[in-house]
Amino acid sequence: MTVRTGEEAFMENILITGGAGFIGSHLAERSLEKGYEVTVIDNFDPFYDPNVKRQNISKASMDPRYQLLEGDIRDEEFIHFVFGRHTPDIVVHLAARAGVRPSIDHPVIYNDVNVRGTAIILEACHKHGVKRFIFGSSSSVYGNAEKVPFSEDDNVDYPVSPYAATKKAGELLCYTYHHLYGMAIHCLRFFTVFGPRQRPEMAIHKFTRMIDRDEELTQYGNGKSSRDYTYIEDIIDGVMASIENVSGYEIINLGESKTTSITELIKKLEALLGKKARVRVLPHQPGDVHTTCADIRKAARILGYAPKFPVDAGLKVFVEWYKDTGQRTFR
Ligand code: NAD
Numbered sequence: 001m002t003v004r005t006g007e008e009a010f011m012e013n014i015l016i017t018g019g020a021g022f023i024g025s026h027l028a029e030r031s032l033e034k035g036y037e038v039t040v041i042d043n044f045d046p047f048y049d050p051n052v053k054r055q056n057i058s059k060a061s062m063d064p065r066y067q068l069l070e071g072d073i074r075d076e077e078f079i080h081f082v083f084g085r086h087t088p089d090i091v092v093h094l095a096a097r098a099g100v101r102p103s104i105d106h107p108v109i110y111n112d113v114n115v116r117g118t119a120i121i122l123e124a125c126h127k128h129g130v131k132r133f134i135f136g137s138s139s140s141v142y143g144n145a146e147k148v149p150f151s152e153d154d155n156v157d158y159p160v161s162p163y164a165a166t167k168k169a170g171e172l173l174c175y176t177y178h179h180l181y182g183m184a185i186h187c188l189r190f191f192t193v194f195g196p197r198q199r200p201e202m203a204i205h206k207f208t209r210m211i212d213r214d215e216e217l218t219q220y221g222n223g224k225s226s227r228d229y230t231y232i233e234d235i236i237d238g239v240m241a242s243i244e245n246v247s248g249y250e251i252i253n254l255g256e257s258k259t260t261s262i263t264e265l266i267k268k269l270e271a272l273l274g275k276k277a278r279v280r281v282l283p284h285q286p287g288d289v290h291t292t293c294a295d296i297r298k299a300a301r302i303l304g305y306a307p308k309f310p311v312d313a314g315l316k317v318f319v320e321w322y323k324d325t326g327q328r329t330f331r
Pocket of ligand 1: 098
């Protein structure tokens with residue numbers, strides 16, 4: 001966004017950590033469209049193929065207002081160098097180890113990247129005078145809460161995976177930096193995000209790939225567990241509104257407030273791909289939650305958030321993207 005002060009006009013700079021990933025690369029593109037300068041920090045972590053991330057940023061990186069700085073958020077020297085050279089007006093912190101199940105096998109790495117890494121970014125913001133901060137949190141903090149939809153006031157003291165615990169810890173650190181230094185912070189709890197570039201290990205992407213290739217897909221549990229699937233454009237609308245309105249300290253859900261069961265999801269993908277899924281059913285996995293569903297009234301009130309993509313419309317775009325591009329980017 002261009003800001004005018006007296007005679008001068010300057011573009012605000014958004015720093016996006018994890019900006020080469022699924023959500024971050026979409027956010028970078030939208031931010032450029034809106035007139036911001038964009039700085040991305042990403043270490044091209046091998047959690048999934050780094051070439052997919054290079055592809056994600058191929059469009060944005062053509063823009064002269066876009067700068068990629070490759071490095072690790074846990075490298076304090078690098079981070080302080082970056083903040084010193086490119087002091088951002090606002091930071092959107094998305095870099096993380098994502099995914100529930102792998103966090104059970106690698107809890108220490110998840111803690112290191114998601115908690116220590118967040119502390120390093122917050123401290124750099126404080127030291128370099130960044131006053132506005134957006135944190136990519138997750139619906140997983142609600143654990144196996146029985147009351148749906150999930151509201152920001154609900155108790156989230158019972159995370160059921162290391163990943164969820166690290167996201168809750170990140171929110172706590174954010175509150176502390178708001179309290180100590182008056183930083184304006186929004187912690188946005190994303191509910192299962194999907195759309196073009198979705199991480200290849202996430203259910204919608206994985207199921208699409210398996211059905212398309214006539215490979216057997218694994219369904220954990222009886223198929224009744226459900227998710228509030230949120231289309232990427234809606235998430236980006238929410239993050240942009242947050243960038244433009246952040247003040248105080250707020251936790252805000254970003255979801256669609258509708259649920260789709262695993263069985264329904266597989267049926268929808270079968271219809272879109274014109275193929276039958278071969279499904280192997282295994283027991284429910286520890287760490288998985290039964291349902292997620294966002295109460296989005298607070299997002300509507302504070303951000304004017306109003307999701308526009310029902311799951312059917314979003315899946316149609318996703319499958320078209322998969323056929324066109326996605327299937328070539330993941331082998
Ligand atoms: P992603 O894995 O595609 O993106 C994360 C990016 O962070 C990757 O490009 C990765 O290379 C980078 N990264 C990882 N470790 C890093 C490090 N140590 N230093 C620098 N960069 C590092 O994931 P995503 O789906 O785009 O998720 C983005 C954020 O949103 C994450 O914080 C995730 O926990 C959160 N989130 C995502 C979802 C979802 O459904 N996708 C839901 C809830 C929360």
